Amino acid sequence: MHPALASTLSAVDPEIAELIALEEVRQRDKVRLIASENYVSGAVLAATGSILTNKYSEGYAGKRYYEGQQYVDRIETLAIDRAKAVFGAEHVNVQPYSGSPANLAIYFAFLKPGDTVMGMALPAGGHLTHGWGVSITGSYFKAVQYGVREDTHRVDMDAVRELARKERPKLMFAGGTAIPRTIEWAAYAEIAKEVGAIFAADMAHISGLVAGGAHPSPIPYADVVSTTTHKTLRGPRGGMLLCTAAHAKAIDRAVFPGLQGGPHDHTTAGLAVALREAQQESFKTYAHGIVANSRALAAAMIEHGFTLITGGSDNHLILADLTTKDVSGKIGAKALDAAGMELNYNSIPFDKRKPFDPSGIRIGTAAVTSRGMGAPEMKQIAAWMARAIAAPADAALHATIAGEVRELCAKFPAPGLLI
Numbered sequence: 001m002h003p004a005l006a007s008t009l010s011a012v013d014p015e016i017a018e019l020i021a022l023e024e025v026r027q028r029d030k031v032r033l034i035a036s037e038n039y040v041s042g043a044v045l046a047a048t049g050s051i052l053t054n055k056y057s058e059g060y061a062g063k064r065y066y067e068g069q070q071y072v073d074r075i076e077t078l079a080i081d082r083a084k085a086v087f088g089a090e091h092v093n094v095q096p097y098s099g100s101p102a103n104l105a106i107y108f109a110f111l112k113p114g115d116t117v118m119g120m121a122l123p124a125g126g127h128l129t130h131g132w133g134v135s136i137t138g139s140y141f142k143a144v145q146y147g148v149r150e151d152t153h154r155v156d157m158d159a160v161r162e163l164a165r166k167e168r169p170k171l172m173f174a175g176g177t178a179i180p181r182t183i184e185w186a187a188y189a190e191i192a193k194e195v196g197a198i199f200a201a202d203m204a205h206i207s208g209l210v211a212g213g214a215h216p217s218p219i220p221y222a223d224v225v226s227t228t229t230h231k232t233l234r235g236p237r238g239g240m241l242l243c244t245a246a247h248a249k250a251i252d253r254a255v256f257p258g259l260q261g262g263p264h265d266h267t268t269a270g271l272a273v274a275l276r277e278a279q280q281e282s283f284k285t286y287a288h289g290i291v292a293n294s295r296a297l298a299a300a301m302i303e304h305g306f307t308l309i310t311g312g313s314d315n316h317l318i319l320a321d322l323t324t325k326d327v328s329g330k331i332g333a334k335a336l337d338a339a340g341m342e343l344n345y346n347s348i349p350f351d352k353r354k355p356f357d358p359s360g361i362r363i364g365t366a367a368v369t370s371r372g373m374g375a376p377e378m379k380q381i382a383a384w385m386a387r388a389i390a391a392p393a394d395a396a397l398h399a400t401i402a403g404e405v406r407e408l409c410a411k412f413p414a415p416g417l418l419i
């Protein structure tokens with residue numbers, strides 16, 4: 001936080017100031033392997049924490065319901081133009097509050113309650129909002145779900161086609177939260193076209209890779225693309241929808257007034273800054289660095305006896321099955337957290353354990369790449385992981401490793417942190 005703002009905050013609310021300061025230290029000292037997290041730049045933080053939070057601007061640039069939009073209109077237009085340039089999209093809406101509301105807007109734009117949506121099942125690596133039962137998308141709509149093959153743990157496109165032909169969904173999602181491999185957008189698009197479905201590509205996890213040219217773009221294939229703005233894209237917390245000109249009106253109406261009130265203008269400004277950063281040459285290096293690090297970490301983990309779902313990684317994400325290490329995902333994740341490496345426990349395809357204590361852990365390399373770590377550090381991290389997991393109850397060992405982790409982190413200052 002900016003020192004001047006930090007002193008204001010601690011004067012007004014020392015409790016919250018203290019907790020934020022502690023969290024900043026935690027973010028500094030830990031190896032952050034949570035696949036959905038990252039470190040935004042100081043510039044993104046500055047825009048997001050700005051006086052724009054004071055403004056209301058329901059509507060769209062040039063068509064607002066409130067006055068005083070002289071600067072907000074320019075900010076939102078800049079964010080949109082930059083998103084169009086980065087992703088090559090015909091139309092962009094930067095107002096969704098986050099990834100889940102962005103997906104909900106797609107349903108509202110194209111479906112009526114009870115219509116059929118097809119998406120990847122959550123336990124196979126999909127997202128809640130792609131029709132999973134506990135989500136509004138699985139209870140207000142008829143959801144049919146595809147998974148992965150039991151032998152390869154990859155999506156079986158023949159099975160997807162068969163299901164689509166049988167169920168004739170109106171909307172079809174591709175993408176997910178625990179997919180370690182390249183997503184074949186063109187194959188989904190072909191199936192959606194055949195059955196007359198709207199094809200929605202959810203690139204929430206990988207939009208930074210797409211922006212940097214390290215993963216194929218869904219834009220040429222999808223009717224609408226949704227994304228979060230805060231994962232690999234490295235912007236503020238938010239969501240974004242990109243679509244063809246033909247769907248522009250439906251998408252805009254679904255977001256506002258369909259689903260939301262005023263957009264979060266401070267977030268829009270932060271997003272505009274992140275998208276400017278994504279246009280720099282250094283962002284390409286970052287995006288390709290994420291993939292190189294994921295491959296290096298996967299290879300090193302395999303050397304240390306870890307079992308990886310699909311046997312490796314093409315993107316930023318690794319899904320490991322800890323069954324062969326004789327610990328559950330939750331126990332493994334807690335041991336790693338104690339040893340200074342934060343990640344999340346995760347279901348693996350065909351998991352025999354329950355979701356609250358599944359067999360796997362999910363690992364992402366975006367945040368460590370943002371810190372400038374590379375192949376030697378990935379090797380070191382894999383070695384620490386193996387040591388910590390081999391002795392899941394050894395608090396002294398975990399504390400020792402956490403100290404070594406802290407020393408490594410000190411050599412790679414995280415963007416945006418002032419300590």
Ligand SMILES: *Cc1c(COP(=O)(O)O)cnc(C)c1O
Pocket residue numbers: 036098099100101103126127129175176177202203204205228238
């Ligand atoms: C993270 C994610 C979302 C939801 O984003 P939130 O900002 O957490 O609401 C949606 N879809 C996918 C594939 C995601 O990974």
